[in-house]
Structure formats: structure tokens, C-alpha cells
Amino acid sequence: MRKNLLHTALAVVVSFFAFTNVNGQCANDNVLTAGDLTPPGVSLTTIQTFASGQYVLATVEAGANYTITTCGNSNFDSQLTVFNDLTGAFVAYNDDACGVQSTVSFTPAFCGQVRVLLDLYFCNTGTSSMDVSMTMNTPGSGNPTLVSAADQNACDQQSANIGISGNGTGGLPPYTYSWSPPTNLSTTTQPNTTVTTVTTTTVYTLTITDANGCVDRDTVSVAVLAAPPVSLGADTTLCGTSFTLDAGNPGSSYLWSTGAGTQTLNVTQSGTYSVSVQFPSGCFNQDNIVVNLLTPPMYTIGPDTSTCGNSVVVDAGSGYTSYTWSTGATSQTETVITNDTISVTVVDANGCVLTDTIGVTLSPAPSVNIGPDTTQCGGTIALDAGNPGALFFWSNSTSSQVTTVNSSGTYYVNVLTQAGCSASDTVQVTINNQPDVNLGPDTSICLTSVILDAGNPTCTFLWSNLSTSQTVTVGTGTFSVVALDPSGCFDADTISVTTNVPPVVTVSQDTSICAGGTASLNATGGVTYLWSNNATGSTALVSPTTNTAYYVTGTDANGCQASDVVIVTILPNANALFTATVTGATVNLSNQSTGAVSYTWNFGDSSPVNNTASPSHTYATNGTYTVTLTVVGPCGTDTYTQVITISEVGVQDSDIANTLSIYPNPNNGQFTVSFSFTDQKDVTVELIDISGRTISASNLENVLTFNQELGGAELADGVYFVRISTEEGVVTRKIVVQR
Numbered sequence: 096m097r098k099n100l101l102h103t104a105l106a107v108v109v110s111f112f113a114f115t116n117v118n119g120q121c122a123n124d125n126v127l128t129a130g131d132l133t134p135p136g137v138s139l140t141t142i143q144t145f146a147s148g149q150y151v152l153a154t155v156e157a158g159a160n161y162t163i164t165t166c167g168n169s170n171f172d173s174q175l176t177v178f179n180d181l182t183g184a185f186v187a188y189n190d191d192a193c194g195v196q197s198t199v200s201f202t203p204a205f206c207g208q209v210r211v212l213l214d215l216y217f218c219n220t221g222t223s224s225m226d227v228s229m230t231m232n233t234p235g236s237g238n239p240t241l242v243s244a245a246d247q248n249a250c251d252q253q254s255a256n257i258g259i260s261g262n263g264t265g266g267l268p269p270y271t272y273s274w275s276p277p278t279n280l281s282t283t284t285q286p287n288t289t290v291t292t293v294t295t296t297t298v299y300t301l302t303i304t305d306a307n308g309c310v311d312r313d314t315v316s317v318a319v320l321a322a323p324p325v326s327l328g329a330d331t332t333l334c335g336t337s338f339t340l341d342a343g344n345p346g347s348s349y350l351w352s353t354g355a356g357t358q359t360l361n362v363t364q365s366g367t368y369s370v371s372v373q374f375p376s377g378c379f380n381q382d383n384i385v386v387n388l389l390t391p392p393m394y395t396i397g398p399d400t401s402t403c404g405n406s407v408v409v410d411a412g413s414g415y416t417s418y419t420w421s422t423g424a425t426s427q428t429e430t431v432i433t434n435d436t437i438s439v440t441v442v443d444a445n446g447c448v449l450t451d452t453i454g455v456t457l458s459p460a461p462s463v464n465i466g467p468d469t470t471q472c473g474g475t476i477a478l479d480a481g482n483p484g485a486l487f488f489w490s491n492s493t494s495s496q497v498t499t500v501n502s503s504g505t506y507y508v509n510v511l512t513q514a515g516c517s518a519s520d521t522v523q524v525t526i527n528n529q530p531d532v533n534l535g536p537d538t539s540i541c542l543t544s545v546i547l548d549a550g551n552p553t554c555t556f557l558w559s560n561l562s563t564s565q566t567v568t569v570g571t572g573t574f575s576v577v578a579l580d581p582s583g584c585f586d587a588d589t590i591s592v593t594t595n596v597p598p599v600v601t602v603s604q605d606t607s608i609c610a611g612g613t614a615s616l617n618a619t620g621g622v623t624y625l626w627s628n629n630a631t632g633s634t635a636l637v638s639p640t641t642n643t644a645y646y647v648t649g650t651d652a653n654g655c656q657a658s659d660v661v662i663v664t665i666l667p668n669a670n671a672l673f674t675a676t677v678t679g680a681t682v683n684l685s686n687q688s689t690g691a692v693s694y695t696w697n698f699g700d701s702s703p704v705n706n707t708a709s710p711s712h713t714y715a716t717n718g719t720y721t722v723t724l725t726v727v728g729p730c731g732t733d734t735y736t737q738v739i740t741i742s743e744v745g746v747q748d749s750d751i752a753n754t755l756s757i758y759p760n761p762n763n764g765q766f767t768v769s770f771s772f773t774d775q776k777d778v779t780v781e782l783i784d785i786s787g788r789t790i791s792a793s794n795l796e797n798v799l800t801f802n803q804e805l806g807g808a809e810l811a812d813g814v815y816f817v818r819i820s821t822e823e824g825v826v827t828r829k830i831v832v833q834r
Contacts, residue, residue, distance in 0.1 A: 120176040120188035121218035123210065125150040132211055134161070134231035146224040147173070150212040152180060155203045156235030157267070157307035163211055163229045164198040172216035173225060175199045180208040206238055206266075206309030239266030239305040241286075246316040249293040250378035257315045258287035258301060266305030273302045293319050322380040323347055323372045330385035334447035337363045338386055340370070348373040352383075362386055391447040396439060399454035401514030406432045407455055415441040415449075431455045458514030461485060465508060465520045472584030473529015475501045478508070478522060486511040500524055527582035530554050534576065539593040541655035544570050547590065554578040554585075570594050593653075600624075600649035600657040607664040609730035613638045614663045621649020621657070639663055666690070669728030671735035673709075677814075677829060681713040682739050684722065691726035691733075698722055714741040717825075740783060742818055742827035750776075751819050751826040761831035764810035768817055769802040779820045782806065785813060806832070 130143040132153035143151050155161060165173045175197045177186040186209055187201035203209070213227060242262050249255035263270045263286060274283040278297065281289040286301065296318045304310045323344040331338070340360045342349055351360050352369040362368060369383035396411055410428045411418050420429045421438045431437060438452040461482045469476060479497045480487050488509040489498045500506060507521040530551040538545070548566045549556055556563050559575040567574070575589040600620040608614045616635045618624050626635045627646040637645060642665055648658045667690035676683045686694065686709040696705040698712045699720035705712070714720065723736045755770045768780065775797040782790040782805055791805065805817070810832050818827045 120185060121174055121212055121214040123176075123178045123183055123185075123212070125210070125212045125214070127152070127210075132163075132227065132229045134229055137231050137234050140228050140230040142226050142228045144224055144226050145213060147213050147215050150210045151227075152208045153211055153229055154208050155206070156237060157204055157206050157309055158202065159235030160200065160202045160232040161229060162198060162200045162232055163227065165196045165213075165225055165227055173197045174212075174214040174216055174218060175227070176212040176214065177201060178210045178212070179205065180210050200232075204307065206235075206307060236267040236305075236307055236309075237265045238309045239270060239303045239311050240264050241301065241303050241311045241313040243313055244287075244301070244315050246318070247290075248318045248320050248376065249290070250320050250376065251293065251322055253293055253378075255290045255293055255317050256287065257290060257299060257317060258285070260287045262286035262301075262313075263303045263311075266309050267307050269306060271304045273304075275300050275302070290317050293317060295319055320374070320376045320378045322378045323374050325370065325372045325380045325382040327368070327370065327382045327384040330387075332387040332389065334389040334391050334445060336388065336390060337361050338388060340368060340384065340386075342370045342372050342382075344372050344374070346375065348375075362388070364388065389445055389447065391449060392443065394441070394449035394451055396451045396453050399456070401456040401458055401512065403458055403460060403512075403514050403516040405457060406430055407457070409437065409439075409453055409455070411439045411441055415443055417442045431457075433457065456514050458512050458516050460516040461510045461512050461518045463508065463510045463518040463520040465506070465522045468523035468525075470525040470527070472527050472580075472582070473531075474526070475499045476524055476526065478506060478524075480508045480510050480520070482510050482512065484513060486513075500526075502526055527584050528553075528580045529584045530578040530580050530586040532576060532578045532586040532588040534574070534588045534590040537591040539595060539653065541595050541597040541653065543594050543596070544568050545592055545594065547574060547576075547592075549576045549578050549588070551578045551580070551586075554580050595651075595653035595655050597655040598649055598651040598657050600647065600659050602645075602647050602659040602661045605662040605664070607666050608638075609666050610640070610668055611638070616645055616647070616661055616663075618647045618649055618659065620651075622652050623650045624648065625650075637663060639665060641665060666730050667728070668730045669726050669733040671724045671726040671733040673722075673724050673735060673737065675722060675737050675739050677739055677741065680717075680741055681711055682722070682741075683709075683711045684724075685709050686724070688724065688726045688733075688735070690728040690730060692729070693727045695725040695727075696722070697725075717742050738785065740785065740816055742816060742825065749823070751821065751824075755819065755826055755828065757817060757828055757830055761833040762806070763834050764808055764832050765804060765806045766830060767802065767804050768819075770819065771800045772798065775799050776821045776823075779818075780805075781818045781820070783816045783818055785815065790815070 126149050128145045128149040128151055130145060130151040132141050132143045132151045134141050145151055163175055165175065173196060176188045177199060178184065179186055186203060187199045189197050189199035211227065242259055244257060244259050247255040247257055272284055272286050274280055274288055277283045279290050279292050281291055298314055298316045301313045302310055325342055327340050340362060342358055345358060349356050349358055350371045353360065360368065365387045367383060367385050369381060371379055371381040373379035396409060400407060408428055408430050413427060418425050418427055419440045422429060429437065434456050436452060436454045438450060440448060440450045442448055463480055465478045465480055477497050477499050483496060487494050487496055490507045491498060491500065503525045505521060505523050507519060509517060509519040511517045532549050532551065534547055546566055546568050552565060556565055557577050558567055560567065569592055571592060571594050573589065573591045575587060577585060577587045579585045598620045600618060603617045606614050614637050616637060618633050624633055625631055625648050628635065628637060644660055644662045646658055646660050648656050650656045669690045670688060672687040674685045674687065694706055694708055696710055699722055700714055719738055719740050721736050721738050723734060725732065725734045750772045751770050757766060757768050759766060777796045778798045779792060779794050781792045784790055812832050812834055815830050815832060816827050817830060818825060
């Protein structure tokens, strides 16, 4: 895209004309000279040197203030006149602002170029030159600027959007827009528009004009893209089952009326077919064709034929309009006198061209010889009827050229060639019993002797140790045997025997370890060892988590093996545990510890420790005590503690003690407490858990009779205490919540 920036005044362009010395300015008839007097910015000055009778150009902005002067260096009494370069309109004039020098200031209302004319005073002619300076005193309103819009490509007869909505900045709004040429544009007065129908590549120019008449331009090229040439050809009728349509234009996208998306389409049915082809550019074209397929009839002149004669007649069938044989014949039938493959082409009434081929083989009768009568010891005999490619019918029901027999008998074969020619032969086969002696492979055994068996019980035997029985018992050595069948057939075999004494493998005694411990198991008596945990070597380190039996198999230098077993038992860890039952001031302790061999009790009241298993202890004062049991076992030490409450040491209220009733006990968490006094008393009723924590408490005054339900479903299973206090004493009773 090319963008041209032109600052010009939007005005009616008129012919340049010469001004006479009206108002003192000189006529616009000076000669242009090289140079540019345009200041580079605000408060900046440009100086050019030129002669009277000449002018230079300067570019100005609307609204900016400029000063042009010759005051700096004047060689003659000068006059300055400024004209609009485009329209020739007078802009400003001065001739004596500083004596013989001149200064002129002006503020243009347009954008573009001005002519700065230098003349002698009263517009006299002369050739003297001087410096002329031009200063930009204040900024102008600026020039409008367009953002470059992208060029566009469009398919032939399609539309294209060009330009940018809201394009244009700078200058003095409002803006007006104009597109040229206006060909096929939806609008020519907006910054963006639509080329409604693209028919040829066109360059469009957008001109923006601000309120000062200052302009900017941008060009957009709209290139027309060609559509693909698509031709499926003329409508066609042909004899066949398929026809391939080609849309051409490789590399394009395709959509056939069948839904296929390939360049070619193989049609197998008559009908109308259409295709749309789209170039990668997006341009597309289409075509359609009518295809009429005539289904050719099935045609055959029969299967390949073989005969034992000297000739065969091949018939191409009747009802066809023409016949053409590969031999050159044109009749319905053709006589073949040599082995050959011939073909015929026929044309039916619909014009369908049909072809078939037939192979003709003329064969003589086969020659069959399966050999003389034969006798042999055991094994098999292969009888070969020759004549590869023929059909074979053997008396043993096989059908291949070669049949293998393994028993005595009379065998015959009938051979039928592909041409239908046949011949046969017979043979007498005698196969005597062949002993099969197999003493097995050479062996090394972990025994002192082994029994060798030659099998074949109907034979007679001769061993290398001169034994003549079917079996012999031998030790280390090499032994052979010959077995002779009554028919005279024989067989022999040899074996090498090595006997070895098995090893005695012993493993260390059964052992016990603590959980997480390791036991070292040792085996002797072998050269190599394999343990049941896949360890190898004479020593295995094991760390079982449960009682485990480990097996080891030892192998000696001869490969003989023996096994032994060892059991590793896991000792339990010491686990301290007890239950406590409080009766009055006495606690009875039931030891439920496991894995322990010694016990140490601390009752929590500074009394001496106790080392019995399940002791009892009586406390001297009421209170809460922590009972600690420490146990020691083969696999460590453990400690268990439990808090108990003693509340029945000391004075009791005799009324409560005599009348107190708590029921049911044990209970499911809800129970009734009942007692009475001979006189009214203040009383406190408390429910306390086994750790001494108060669950509930009631302070009552002037009580004579008490009968209330305590507890609740929220109470967990366990031991609790009901404590009733008066000024006369305290009574405590244990209850058990058990669901």
C-alpha cells in the first residue's frame, strides 16, 4: 500500500494571476528558485539567500503565526510579499518594517505552501540578493492524518471491505471523506466502505479534509482473485459399472454432490453429479454432469479346458453382433490344435464390448511308475506317482503325488491329469518290525545305581557287559546294547552313566526374634544354596513379620541336592494393660498385659511399688490417683496408666447410707437416685466420671425426700460415681453404664 501526504488548501483552484501594486504589494510574477524556507518547528527559524525578482516556497499550517524578515542582513531596500502557492491568493505584505529592510507577520487559515517574493522597493527590478529568514512563532492546528488501511484480495464478483472505521486524527475536526474512484463503492463519504462487486484490480484513494481544508490521503489496493476453471465435460452415456469424474485444479478444496471431498469421484450409478471447487484463496466455481451407466452383462466362454485329444472347439456364444478372436478368426467358434491361451471380444446389441479368455491344454495319457516291489526293516517308504499337477487317487486314501507308507501291503495309484487323461500302477511293500532302542541321554544321577531298559520285549539282547536280558542294573560307566527282532531287523544304543552320593544339608536350629529384628540362618553340606525367600549363599538374613518356616536347598559339586527347614518365631512386644475395680477405699487391679515377664505397680499415693501380677491396694484418704503399670518382656518395656477416684474413706451420712438406692445398675446411661432424711437437710448430688471430672451437680435446700433420674443418652459406656454430700458426711456409690 502507498500513502501520499499532501498538505494543500481546499479551495477553488484558479489561474495564477499577477497583482498590480494594490495596497503596495508586488505582483505575483517572480521566478521560483531552489530552496525551502519552512521553519522546522515552533520558535525555530530557517534562512534562505535569494535575489530580488525571485521567490522560494515554504509550507505553513493553519492557525500558526509566522514572521518573515530581511532585517538581519539587507543589501537593498526590500519588499516582501506572500501569496498562496496553489490559488495565487494574496496573503501578506510589508516593505519597510525596519527601514530599508522588511518584516511581515501572518497567520494562514489554510494548510499548504506559500510563495515568499523578494523585490526591490516599489517592486523595481534588480539582481541583488540577501538573506531572508522565516520563524514559526506559535503552533497551528496541525494536519489531519490517516492510519494506513490494509490492501484487500477478493474473488471475482465478490465484495471486499476497505478502509478503517473512525479513521483520522489531528488537524481541526470535523472531517469530511472522499473515495475515488467511486466505482462499485457502497459509500464514498465514510472512512470505511464496501466494494460491492469486485471485477478488476483497483487502487482506491481516500482523502480526509479537516475544518481548515487541510488534507491527507491513503490508498488501498483491491486485487481480484481468479475463480478455478471447473469442467466435468459433456453429459455422457457409456457401458460400464463405473466412471471417474475429475474436477481438476490440484491443491484445491472440493465438495461433490455426494459429500465427497476429493479431486476425483468414481461414480457407480447413473445420475446427475455436481462439484464445487475452492482455491486456497477462497474463490470457487462449480460444474455438473449427467452420467448414464449401462451395466455390461456377465460374459464367459467357459473355464479353462484340458483334453486328451488333438484339438478342441471353443464356442463364444450366439446373439452377438461381432466376434474377434486373438487368433484373428471372426466366427462364433474357433478350433484350437495346440496348447494355448486364446481370447475373444464380442459386441452385444447395446454396444457393450465384452472380453473373456480361456486356456486350452491338449495332453497325452500320463506315464505312472511307483517302483518295484520292496522289503525293508521298519521305517517308511515314499511312493512317488510322478506327473506333477495331476490328480492322484491312492489305495490308502491319500491324494498327493507322493504318499508315505509304514506298513506292509499292496498299494496302487490312479493318476488323472488336468486334461482328464489317466493311468495307474501297483507295488507290493513289505516292512518288517524295526526295533527302536533308546536308553536315554547320558546321565549323572544322585544314586549308587540305575536300571537301564532296552525296551522291545520281543527281541533278543546283547549288552556290553554280556548281559542278555531286557534290563540291567549298572553303576558308573558306559553301556551299550543291541536288540535283534525275529525278522532279522535290529537296533542299538549307548549311554554313559555317572552315579553320585547325595549331600547331607543341615540348617541352624529354630530361633525366635522380636518384631522388626533379624535372624541369621546358616546352612552346611552343599556348595551352593537356594533359600525359600530366594536368598543364595550359606547364610540368609531374614526379618519376618509373622512366624515363618524357611527352606534351603543345597547343591553339591555333582549337582545333587538335599533340603532342610528352620522356623523363625516372632516374639510379641511387651503391652501393658489392666482394669481397676474400686470397692470403698480399695482398688482391685486385674492385669491384662501381654508379652511381659515382670510387673511394677505404682499406686500414685507414695506407697511402695508392687511387683505382683494383679495386686489390690487400699487408700488412706479420699482423692483421685493415677495408677501406673510398667511391664518388661523379651521385646521391650511398656507402661499403662489409669486414673481412679477414692471417695468412701471417712465419715458418711447415716441417713443417706441407710436409704440410698440407685437403679438400675448397670444401666444404659439413665438411672434413678433415691434417698430420704429424718429431718430436712441441704444436699449436693454430683455425677463424676472415672477421671474425677464432674458431669453434673445439683445443690438442693431443705430436702426431706429425693427421687430423681440422672444421666442421659450422652453418657459413654464406662464407670461413674454418684456422690451425695451433706453437713453430716459424704456417701459415694459406683455405677456402670453398659449398653
